[in-house]
Amino acid sequence: MKLYLIRPRGFCAGVVRAINIVEKALKLYGAPIYIKHEIVHNKHVVNSLKEKGAIFVEDLNEIPMGSKVIYSAHGISPQIRNEAKKRNLIEIDATCGLVTKIHSAVKRYASKGYKIILIGKKKHVEIIGIYNEAPSVTTIIENTKDIDLLNFKKEEKLFFITQTTLSTDDVIDIKKSLLNKYPNIETLPTSSICYATTNRQNALKEITNNVDLVLVIGDPTSSNSNRLKEVAIKRNKMAYLVNSKDEIDPKWFEGINSIAMTAGASTPENIVQSCIEKLYDFGLKEIEEIIYKKEDVIFELPTQLLNV
Ligand code: SF4
Numbered sequence: 001m002k003l004y005l006i007r008p009r010g011f012c013a014g015v016v017r018a019i020n021i022v023e024k025a026l027k028l029y030g031a032p033i034y035i036k037h038e039i040v041h042n043k044h045v046v047n048s049l050k051e052k053g054a055i056f057v058e059d060l061n062e063i064p065m066g067s068k069v070i071y072s073a074h075g076i077s078p079q080i081r082n083e084a085k086k087r088n089l090i091e092i093d094a095t096c097g098l099v100t101k102i103h104s105a106v107k108r109y110a111s112k113g114y115k116i117i118l119i120g121k122k123k124h125v126e127i128i129g130i131y132n133e134a135p136s137v138t139t140i141i142e143n144t145k146d147i148d149l150l151n152f153k154k155e156e157k158l159f160f161i162t163q164t165t166l167s168t169d170d171v172i173d174i175k176k177s178l179l180n181k182y183p184n185i186e187t188l189p190t191s192s193i194c195y196a197t198t199n200r201q202n203a204l205k206e207i208t209n210n211v212d213l214v215l216v217i218g219d220p221t222s223s224n225s226n227r228l229k230e231v232a233i234k235r236n237k238m239a240y241l242v243n244s245k246d247e248i249d250p251k252w253f254e255g256i257n258s259i260a261m262t263a264g265a266s267t268p269e270n271i272v273q274s275c276i277e278k279l280y281d282f283g284l285k286e287i288e289e290i291i292y293k294k295e296d297v298i299f300e301l302p303t304q305l306l307n308v
Contacts, residue, residue, distance in 0.1 A: 001253060001257060001279070001285055002258045002259070002285065002288065003258075003259050003260075003276065003284055003286070003287045003288070004210075004259065004260045004288055004289075004290050005288070005290065006200075006203045006261065006292065007203070007292065007294075008292065009217075009263040009272065010267045010269050011266070011267070012194070012195075013096075013196070013295075014098060015040045015265055016298075017094065017096070017300075017301060018072065018073035019049070020301060021039075021094040021302065022035065022049050023052070024301065024305040024308040026053050033055070033068050034055050034057055034062075034063045034067055034068065034069045035054050035069070035070045035072060036057060036060065036069055036071050036072060036080065037072040038221075039056075039072050040072070040073050041219050041222040042218070042222060042264075042268070043243065044243075060080065060084055060087060061087075066087075066090070068089070068090045069092070070092045071092070071095055073095060074095070075096070075099040075125075075126055075129040075130065076093075077128065077131075079132055092305070093302060096299070098164050098192070101192065102163075102164065103130055105161055106118070106130055109159040109186075110133065113157055114158060114159040114186070115137050115138075115152055115157065116138040116158075116159050116161070117138075117150070117160040117161075117178065117185070118139065120140060120162060120163030120166060121142060122140050124163060124223055126164065126223075130163075143174065144174055147181055150181065157186075159186050160178055161187060164192060165194065165224040165265075166227065167201065167230055167231065168197075168201055168202075169231070171191070171193060175187075196265045196295070196297075197224045197227065199292065199293050200228060200264070201228060202293075203290070203292030204228055204260065204262050205235070206290070207260045207290050208235045208237050209235065209237075210258070211259055212238070212256045212259065213237065213252060213256050213260075214232035214237050214238070214259070214260045214262070215239075215240055215259055215262075215275070216229045216241045216262055217241075217261065217263040217271055217272050218264030218267045219264065219266065219267070220243060222264040222267070224265050225263075225265075226241065228262055232260075240252060250281075250282045253279075253282045259279070261276070
């Protein structure tokens with residue numbers, strides 16, 4: 001059995017920055033450091049930071065007044081920022097810059113009188129944060145069917161934007177239907193699906209047709225990991241999303257000659273390597289790395305942590 005190991009895979013610049021922020025904050029201020037929501041959607045990352053003294057909370061009321069709080073890479077609503085100020089929390093922002101860009105666009109267009117159509121998963125924390133920038137004028141849609149339910153007037157000023165980690169295939173269809181219904185709808189000049197999501201999906205598309213099975217290493221709560229699995233399934237390929245070597249089932253490989261492996265943007269490389277090791281028990285003989293694109297994106301740390 002041959003494994004095609006796809007690059008780029010795993011950590012993106014936003015995830016590297018978010019993890020660095022937690023580690024440096026722990027070093028500078030000492031434990032405990034509170035984090036609103038999982039810093040990134042990966043239980044291995046979260047557990048290792050918990051061991052170092054990070055405490056993950058969903059509700060700011062769980063944080064003692066005056067403590068330090070880090071906002072996760074997925075971003076936060078302005079209401080939560082206000083709540084933090086009322087509790088005298090010292091805020092450290094690990095929101096990915098590419099998510100912040102969407103918050104800013106929504107605020108800007110809402111202030112100019114546009115109605116906002118936000119394309120994304122309603123329950124995803126990134127979408128909840130963005131929606132709350134302008135809740136009275138924002139409508140979230142998840143798919144083309146939701147477009148049928150929109151009843152904006154043709155003369156209304158409309159703006160659409162997407163979550164950073166959606167499927168590029170799905171967004172092409174949604175965009176087409178939106179433009180069909182509202183030809184004057186506006187958006188940003190470039191896609192708001194981030195570079196890491198786009199690269200990982202495009203890289204997988206290049207190889208999917210040449211393999212029998214696709215393995216995506218990632219957390220079940222990770223949006224971009226789930227989208228990678230969908231990329232393969234949409235191309236009629238057997239695909240599994242696993243978060244550790246123990247979830248790999250030997251039955252999957254009966255009669256299989258070739259596998260493609262990728263990993264979501266929040267998956268640590270050591271987890272990928274442990275999954276590869278496991279595949280040797282199930283008949284892996286050869287590995288070839290497939291390089292779609294080299295990534296050299298780096299996001300700067302917040303000023304208070306730059307010299308730690
Ligand atoms: S997946 Fe994209 S948006 Fe999310 S943290 Fe990484 S670079 Fe930023």
